[in-house]
Amino acid sequence: MELIDSTIINLIIFVLAIYVGYHVVWNVTPALHTPLMSVTNAISAIVIVGAMLAAAMTETLLGQVMGVAAVALASVNVVGGFLVTKRMLEMFKKKPKKSHEGAT
C-alpha cells in the first residue's frame, strides 16, 4: 500500500480543526467577543514557531533577517494579545462589593 501524502493528512487536520473551531466559537458569549478577538490574535501568533525556525536555522542573511523580523512581529501578538485579554477579562470579574452608595 502506498503512503498517504502529508498534504492529505494536513487537510484532514485542517477540516477537523475548523469543525472544532466552529462549535467552540458559537458557544462564546457575545459579551466576550472583544476578548475573543484579542485572544485569537495571540493564538494566531503561533506562527512564531515557524519564525523561530527561520531565525535560528537559516544561514543566509535574507533568511535570518526575515526570521528575526517574523519572530519580533509574532512576539508582539503573543505577549500583547494574551496580556490585553487578561486585562479585559479581569474587568469582567464579578465585583465583591456590589453597591457602594457614597458618591466618589
Add this chain to the structure above:
Amino acid sequence: MSMNIVVLFYLLASVCFIQALKGLSHPNTSRLGNAFGMVGMAIAVVTTIALIVKLSGTSGSGLVNVFGGMVVGGGLGAFMAKRVEMTKMPELVAFMHSMIGMSAVFIAVAAVAEPTALGIQLVNGLIPVGNRFELFVGTFVGAITFSGSVIAFGKLSGSYKLRIFQGAPIVFKGQHLINLALALLMVACGVWFFFTQAWLPFIIMMAIAFVLGVLIIIPIGGADMPVVVSMLNSYSGWAAAGIGFSLNNSMLIIAGSLVGSSGAILSYIMCKAMNRSFFSVILGGFGAEEGVQAGAAEARPVKSGSADDVAFLLGNSDSVVIVPGYGLAVARAQHTVKEMAEKLIAKGIQVRYAIHPVAGRMPGHMNVLLAEAEVDYEQVFEMDDINSDFGQTDVVFVLGANDVVNPAARTPGSAIYGMPILEAHKARNVIVNKRSMAAGYAGLDNELFYMDKTMMVFGDAKKVVEDIVKALD
C-alpha cells in the same frame, strides 16, 4: 528529543488553544481559558527552542537571533497591552492582525529562500509542488491581511490626514474590475511560481497582494468596521494555517483554523446584525450604496430638553434601559454613565443596559467599555434577551447610538429594512443623546427622534451625563 515527542508537545499546545476559546463561553471560566492559552503558547515556544538546540547543536548562535526578536517584539507587545485604552481596542486588534499577516509573509520568504532550514524536504533540489502551492496561499493571504489591517487601523483611529485612512469610503469607477484583474494576475503569478519556484513571480504576487489588501478595505466606511475587523481576524487565522501547511506543522494548522473559523463566525454574526450578505462583505466594496439617502432629511421639529429635564424624568421612573453606541466610546463616557446608573439604583430604580451586536466599532466593544467602568455584567443584556422588555420600560436612554434603534428597519423599502433593532420606540419615554441632528451612518432619518414621547438632549455624551449626575443629587 525525537521529532515524535516534539509533535506530541505541539498536540498538547493545540488542545490548550481549544480550551482557551472554550473558556470564553462564560466570564467566570474565561480567565482560566486565557491561562490555558498562555500555557499552550509557552509549551509551543519551549518545545521549539528544544528542537532548535537539538538540530543546531550546542553552538546556539541561532537562538540569539530568536531571543533578540522575542525581547524586542514582546516588550512592545507588553507595553501596548498595558497602556491601551479600552476605547482604543479596535485599533489594537487591527494592529495585531497586521503583525500576523506580515509575520506570515516574512516566514514564507524565508521558506522560499532556505526551505531546508524550515524543515521542508526538497525533491530534486526543489520545494515539493504541494508546499509551493501552500507557500503561495500563505503569502498572499498574509500580505492582504497586513495591508488591509493597516488601512483598517487608520480608519478606526481616524487621526490621520491621509485620504485612505479616512472613515469615509473611497469609491471609484471600475473598482471591482480592477480588483478582479489584480486578483487574476496574482493567481497567474502564483501558477508561474508553482511551476518554476522562481523569485520573480513570487515577488510580483506578493506586491499585488499588498495592493489588493488596500483596495479591498478602502471602499468600506467607518461604521462597517465591526465586519472588517472580524473578517481580517479570520484572514490572519487562514494565513497562519497556510504557513502550517507549508511547514507541515499540524499545530499551526489547528491554531490557524480555530482563529479562521472564529473570525468567520464573528463576521457572520456582524453581517446578520446589519442585515448584509456575507458574500458581499468577503468581496469587499460594501457600503458603497450609502450616501444616496444622505441629505434627504428635512428639518422637522423635535422635542429637546436639558440635562435637568432628563434627570427629572429618570429620577421619577421605575425602570431604565440604557442603549450605548459608538458615541459613548468616542466621548469616553462609560465611567460617568456607570456613576449615573449607581445614583439611579440607589433610588431603587431598575437599570439595565441593552447592547446591539454592532454597537461600536468591533464585536463586543460596548461590553468591554461597560466592564471597564465596573458595570456588573448581569445588568448588561444582549438584543434578543431584552427586546421584549422595552414595552414595560419607563425610560430608554439612547447614548450615541442611532441606526440600531431606528424603527425604519421595520418599514419595507427602507435602506436598512430587515436589520434587527433594539425596540427602544416601544418604551413609555425615550431620551436620545446625540451631538447634533446629523443622520446616522446609514444616512437615514430616524423616526424615533420625532416621536411625541422622545426627548432629545444634544451635546457630548460625557458632558451631558455629568450634568445629569449633578442634577440627580
